[in-house]
Amino acid sequence: MTLKRTPLYSAHQKLGGRLVEFGGWEMPVQYASIMDEHLAVRAAAGIFDISHMGEVWVTGAEAANFLNATLTNNAAKLAPGQAQYSLLCNERGGVVDDLYLYCVGKETFLLIINASRIEADMEWLCARHAAFAKRDAVLMNNVSAEYGAVAVQGPRVAEFIDQCFTGSGTIKVTCPTQLQKNEVDIFSFADRDVFVARTGYTGEDGFEIVTPADTIEAAWNRLLEIGQPFGLKPAGLGARDTLRTEACLPLYGHELDENTTPIEAGVGFFVALDKGDFIGRAVLAEQKANGVARKCVAFKMTDKSAPPRPHYPIWSVGPDAKKIGEAASGTQSPSLGIGIGLGYVPTEFAQPETPIEIEIRGRRSPAVVVRKPIYKKKT
C-alpha cells in the first residue's frame, strides 16, 4: 500500500523529520528528540502537523438535529463560534470515532475526525444519514483531502499566535487569543479562510488551525518564524503521543474502539443523555445508571522499571494476584521521568491508589492507579 503524505511532507524532510508509517500515512515521529519536543510543549511551544486528520462538512437546516441523533454530545448547545468534543457510537454504544465538532454557523458544522477512521466514519455517517427522516435538509461532504491542519500547543503560544493573522475573525472575536477554550473562529491567512480553534491534544493551552491544503505550508512556516523567539519547536507524533498520554486523552485504537463505550473509557461527560435519542443511547444510559464492569484507568509505575507499553498485562497484587487487564497505552513520561500508562481493569480495581502490577517481559513491576490526568498543566 502506498503511504499517504500530507501537504507538509517536504517541510518535514527539510527539517530532518524522521518519517514513519502511522495509520496509512507517512508522518514525522520526531525531528530530533521526542523528549526535547515533549518538554518544549510543556515549557514553551510546539507545532504539530495534523493534516492527516479528516474534515467533514455537515450543513443544512436539519444539520444540528442530524448531529444530535448521531453523536453523543449535545450539538444544540453550540452557538456559532463554539466547538465541542463528541463521540460517534454504534448501536451497542461502542465508539466508531471520537471527534471535534466546530459550529461555524447555525446550519454549518465541521467535524474533525481521526485519520485512521475517515472511511469507517463516512460509511457509518452515510448509513445514519440514509436513515434520517429529514435527510434532504442535511448535506454531508468529506473534504479531508482539501484541508491541511496544524496544532500549536504550549504555555507560550498565546504570546505569538495573534501575529499570524491580521484581520478580525468573521464569527465573533478580533484575534485568536480572544477565543476561550473550545471556541473557534474564521480568520484570513494568505487571503484564504482558515479555522482557528482553541483546542488541542496535549493538556496545554493551544490552538488547532485548519487551512486549505495549498495554504498549510505557508501557515506552518509563518508560525515557526513568529514562534521561534518564544521557543517554538516542530514536534512529531512521538511527542504528541507522550503528551496526550500524560494528559490521559484517549487515542482511537488504544483506549477507544467499536467494542468499548465512552462510559468505560471515562469520557461519559461527553455523552448527553438529556438531549433526546441518539445512536447508542440505550446502552450508554444503562451504563451511566448501573455502572460498568470495566474502566479505563491511569497508572504510574512506582519503582524504577522499564516503561509500560500497549498490551502489557495488568495484574492485581496479593495472594490472589491474577491478570486483570492490559495496558492500552504506555510510555516513559518525559515530564515525570517514570513509566505511565492507561489501561482497562475491572471496576473494583479502578479506584485511585489501588496497587497493581504491570507485566514487562515476563516479570511484574509495581504500579499504582492514579487520578486522571497524570500530568496537569501549571496554572
Added chain:
Amino acid sequence: MSTQIPADLKYAKSHEWSRITADTAIVGITDHAQHELTDIVFVELPAVGRVVKAGEACAVVESVKTASDIYAPLSGEVVEVNKAVTDNPALVNTDSYAAGWFFKLKLAAPTESALLLSPDQYRQQIGG
C-alpha cells in the same frame, strides 16, 4: 551526519560494538544505534554468569517510544555488567563507546570475532 565508528572496535550487523582483548570482550551499542534510538530511558542487562550464544538477544534498551533487543555479538559468559548505565541510561546517548558500555563477556570461542564487521564494513552497512 558524522557518526563515530572507532577504528579499534569490531561491529555486529545488529549495531553492537565489541572491544576485544585476548579472551574477553566489552560490548555496547554504536553511536549510530543510539542516534537512531534517541532518548534512551531504560537499559536491562543480562545477569552476571549467564552464558550467551552469538546472536542471542540478551539485553534490552528502551527509548521513549520503543523497546529494542540487544544481541550478544560473540558467545561466552557474562562476567560483568555496567551498573552505571542501568542507573543512568542517558549515558548510552552521551558516551556510547565508553561510559555507556553494557556488559563484558568471557569469550567461549574467540575466533568468532573474525565474523564481525570491521569499522569500514560497518560504515558501509549504515551508509555512513
